[in-house]
Amino acid sequence: MMRKLAVILLTLFIPLLVWAQDYYDVGVNHIKISTSSELNDKEELTICPMDLMEEGFYFPLPGCKILSPYGTRNGRMHSGWDIKTFANDTIRCAFDGDVVMSQWFADYGNCVIVRHHNGLETLYSHNSKNLVKKGDKVKAGSPLSLEGHTGRATGDHLHFETRVNNKHFDPNLLFDFENHRLRKDCLKISKKKSGIKVKKVK
DSSP, rough: OOOHHHHHHHHHHHHHHHHHHHHHHHHHHHHOOOOOOOOOTEEEHHHHHHHHHOOOOOOOSTTTTTEEESSTTEEEEEEEEEOOOOOOOOOOOOOSEEEEEEEEEEGEEEOOOOOOSSEEEEEEEEEEEEOTTTTOEOOTTOOOEEOBOOOOOSSEEEEEEEEEEEEOOOOGGGGOOOOOOOTTSSSEEEEETTTEEEEEOO
């Protein structure tokens, strides 16, 4: 009797576990928006923090503490940095740009993506509320959303990503999260198979 019950329970729960993994993968790997100019195989994009500073820079969540960096976490890829202050704190835009997404998206929950003039995109997610809509023009320091825990999140925080060509890369290459400022090195970004290659240049 117990063996039959165990078989029934496994039959019910294994599909749920598979669905949960698929749901996670969709959120991390497949958030994609239309882009006006994707990198071709021979193109390179250079992003220089000093150029960004000239147009305006604002750290998205002043006074925050770091929860989790970019990289493999519990055997899975964590595609950004998790930082936090308190529930419903105001999350602000890092640089001038255009809002290209403001909606709920899978495990990101309420999500805002801003495209900046140089092809860089910044992503802000798990928001309790989005304060902007697609098509809005925003400046560095503009309020984008409120800190929350929508989507696949434990506790209130901001999940912050940097992206080029619809592919994420480590925001720590561009942002100094300890001191809430930009780093000095420029980044050269090129297409690599289905992803991107990012390297520092002086």
